[in-house]
Amino acid sequence: MKGIMYWLKSNSKMKRWILLILVGIILACYSIAKILVQKEMQFWEAGKIIVVFVIGFIFIVLGLIMLNKRNMELFIEATDERMKNKKNVNVKSLIFDRTIYDQGPKIVVIGGGTGLNTVLTGMKKYTNNLTAIVSVSEYGNEPTDSRKVLGTTLPFEEVKDSIASLAPEGKNELEQLLNHEMTNPALRGLKFSDIYYTAMKEIYKNDTEPIAKSNSIFNITGKVLPVTSEEMTICAELENGYVVKEKDKIPEIVSEKMTKINRVYIQPSNCKPAPGVIEAIKEADSIIIGPGSLYTNVIPNLLVNGVAKAIKESKAIKIYVNNIMTEMGQTDDYSVSDHIKAIIEHCGEGLIDYCIYDTGEVIPEYIKRYNKEGADLVEQKIDGPEVKKIKFIKKNISTIIDGKVRHDPDLVAESAIKLICNDMKYEDKEADPEYVMLNAKLKSDKRINKIKKEQAKNEKKAQKKGMKDTGKRAKDGKRSKFSSKYSERIKSIKESDEKFRKSHSEKTNKKR
16 A cells, blocks of 8 residues: 555656556547447548547557656666665666666776775676686785685685675675674684685685685675686896795885886796686676786786786777876886886787876875875876877876775776777667667766765865864964864875975985
């Protein structure tokens, strides 16, 4: 009874179609009754009855179609979790959302760390045919205590994080569960993910099957594949010939030796790709490389036997998402083209068709925080014969998350999907259902992002209004609202400036 009453509410927009159906039934019944009652009728009378019947029948069919359509819209409005404010959702384009995931493009994302998980978070909104290829390495570091205790063969940290990123939208329970550290004295020091993968390994007697089964067990969007079923060590050879086999020591040794990374390689060098990796690359409509640590996340995955070759031979759109910030001891003073040159030097040409990079418009105070750690903005420089064949797309794809400069998942995904749509348009596939649905969803997301930006602007304006006269001290001698609220930021900037002055003065003294 409640459901019927809900249909009769004004905001449900159901009554008009119910009324249309009733009118159609009345007209159809009237026509049938006329035919049954009258024994004789003129030609024009018969024609009139037929016209009335046809109109009634059309009203019934149209009313039923629109009633079902509106019912679907109400269902989507009630179940779509992307927007808290349902008024901002373009429901007409969301009708396709339930099918676009299964019929969406086949996308492979290769990388590791936070960068990879950012791309996965955004791309899962457009397709179910999503494959994350992640590295399995301790980067030369000592195995964790949990791995020693449980005897786990492969390190699953990257895999675990990618699975959490592909969990249903708005649900953080999976991430909390996988990262939960046991408090039971007998299990202290272990995470739930360690125990889970150990149990799965005992059941399936290998390392790769538990990951494949986990995709369906956790009901994630797409699937996660380890790049290899063999544990690999990532080694960095410096320009002075020194070899570093531990990721955490690279920045320290690079700084001490006053040198740079010359190349990276993996041990063993003949690592075979895990089952399904090459097949996923061959079948992909788009391959996204990065973002992530260039020398420890991105390039090592491409060095596994057959991976780079499969990407080169693939007809997919190959997209490289460039890092926003440099990494101390790895990519100091690197520009956009330096990142791409490093990939080409290690794996050859043909891996990248498009490069998406940020505009570099990051709030200075956040840059100064990175400066304190030896990092800086990636220089917006594109030059050299190696990158001439690559098309560059400059987009504002950065955001601040927990005080750190990150790629915006939605903006990165939107940029990649636009390239796929443009490619389909170029191939005259505008009538293809996949193109129609992707294009409709892009327009919907563009509208939603626009509303979000407007809301953010309004919030900033409200904050500015609340900060009037904050530069003045209160009469009681207490600090102003501005200085109390932003004291950490002011302190951070002052410390950074002081550190810079000291290092500058030390360099000047040495020269003298």
